Structure formats: structure tokens, C-alpha cells
Amino acid sequence: KQEVTQIPAALSVPEGENLVLNCSFTDSAIYNLQWFRQDPGKGLTSLLLIQSSQREQTSGRLNASLDKSSGRSTLYIAASQPGDSATYLCAVSPMEYGNKLVFGAGTILRVKS
Amino acid sequence: DAGITQSPRYKITETGRQVTLMCHQTWSHSYMFWYRQDLGHGLRLIYYSAAADITDKGEVPDGYVVSRSKTENFPLTLESATRSQTSVYFCASSESNFRIDSPLHFGNGTRLTVT
Numbered sequence: 001k002q003e004v005t006q007i008p009a010a011l012s013v014p015e016g017e018n019l020v021l022n023c024s025f026t027d028s029a030i031y032n033l034q035w036f037r038q039d040p041g042k043g044l045t046s047l048l049l050i051q052s053s054q055r056e057q058t059s060g061r062l063n064a065s066l067d068k069s070s071g072r073s074t075l076y077i078a079a080s081q082p083g084d085s086a087t088y089l090c091a092v093s094p095m096e097y098g099n100k101l102v103f104g105a106g107t108i109l110r111v112k113s
Numbered sequence: 114d115a116g117i118t119q120s121p122r123y124k125i126t127e128t129g130r131q132v133t134l135m136c137h138q139t140w141s142h143s144y145m146f147w148y149r150q151d152l153g154h155g156l157r158l159i160y161y162s163a164a165a166d167i168t169d170k171g172e173v174p175d176g177y178v179v180s181r182s183k184t185e186n187f188p189l190t191l192e193s194a195t196r197s198q199t200s201v202y203f204c205a206s207s208e209s210n211f212r213i214d215s216p217l218h219f220g221n222g223t224r225l226t227v228t
Contacts, residue, residue, distance in 0.1 A: 034216060043117075043203055043219030044156075051214060089156070091217075099144065099163065100171065101217065103156040 002027045002094045006104035021075040023090035031093040038087045080111045117220035125226045134189045136204030144207045145187040149200040194227045
């Protein structure tokens with residue numbers, strides 16, 4: 001059974017710092033991996049999707065990498081801002097059942113001004 | 114506005130009552146999903162649908178019923194609500210299945226409390 005783990009569970013950084021969020025998964029047989037952002041009281045917003053054949057994806061200050069063989073992904077946020085404060089979740093699409101996503105518990109990020 | 118609309122945003126009901134959570138999307142996405150989010154369990158899939166009249170169970174389907182007579186609507190019914198079903202419920206949709214480059218789009222959720 002696919003399991004997704006996110007470390008750290010919470011992170012507090014000063015504004016302007018570059019930071020890395022980690023995601024690991026137990027089964028490398030995946031179609032893709034997605035990173036989401038969730039603001040309090042809101043739904044999830046898809047940030048980046050990396051196909052299993054890709055190594056990384058970039059959107060603005062966000063860069064997500066994927067090392068499928070080792071079961072790891074990182075989300076790099078450059079020059080963090082208070083508006084980046086949110087919960088970040090990663091999710092994988094296992095080949096075992098391609099119509100479902102398995103989510104990690106998330107990392108709560110607080111960027112202090 | 115395009116997107117996913119969930120209603121109601123908040124609902125309080127009593128144990129044993131039937132309650133229906135509504136979900137409407139304007140993109141004509143084929144796939145729709147219901148998740149529940151709980152502290153300590155994260156997001157768990159309840160049911161999903163690949164198209165109108167096609168539904169399938171997710172990880173935690175017991176006590177829930179879904180239907181999808183129209184592509185744009187995917188209601189979730191709790192047949193006889195229990196306190197363990199107190200949760201935040203999210204509806205989501207995607208254009209195609211996850212084998213393809215198809216991100217998942219979420220509604221803002223329904224916070225359900227069963228007393």
C-alpha cells in the first residue's frame with residue numbers, strides 16, 4: 001500500500017529565506033506527483049504536477065523535483081513571503097490504481113515578516 | 114464563475130439523520146471525487162466518478178452514497194449520520210484520469226458536524 005510522508009510537519013522561517021519541503025513515498029510505481037497549497041478554511045490549489053518521466057517542474061518562485069527511484073520529491077520556495085504561509089501537501093498517483101491520489105499529511109509553513 | 118461549488122459550507126446535523134452534500138462544477142470535467150479531511154488522517158478518498166452514471170468506491174466509502182446523473186453534479190449522501198462522520202468534506206474534479214497530465218481542482222469544502 002502506497003504511503004506518503006512529509007517532513008517537516010511544520011516550519012517557521014523569516015521572510016526572504018529560501019526553503020525546502022520534503023515528500024517521500026513508499027512505492028516508486030507512480031504516474032505523477034502533485035504539490036498542493038491549502039489556505040485555512042479553503043480547498044486545495046494545485047501548484048505543480050510532475051509526470052513520472054520528468055525530473056522537475058517550475059512555476060515562478062516554486063520548483064519541484066522528483067526522484068522516483070528513491071521515492072522522494074522536494075518543493076523549493078525561493079525568497080519566501082508572508083503570503084506563502086499555508087499548508088503544503090504532496091500527493092502521488094499510484095500505478096496500482098490510476099484514478100486515485102494518495103496524500104501526505106502536509107507541512108504547515110509560516111513565513112514571518 | 115467557473116469552478117467547483119460546494120454547498121452548504123457549514124452543516125450541523127443530528128446522529129441518524131440523512132444529509133446530502135452538494136457539488137457542482139462548471140468545467141465539464143469527466144472525473145469527480147469526494148474526500149474527507151481529518152486531523153491525523155489527512156485526506157481520504159470516499160468515492161469517485163469517471164463519468165455520468167459511473168461511480169466507484171474509494172478508501173472509506175462505508176456510510177456514504179453517491180450518484181452522478183449529470184456530468185456537472187456529484188452529490189454525497191450520508192444515509193444515517195454518525196459522529197465519526199464529523200469532518201471537512203471536499204469535492205474535486207479533473208479533466209482526465211491521473212495517467213495523463215491532469216491536475217486536481219478542489220472546492221472550498223463543507224464542514225459537517227454530527228451531534
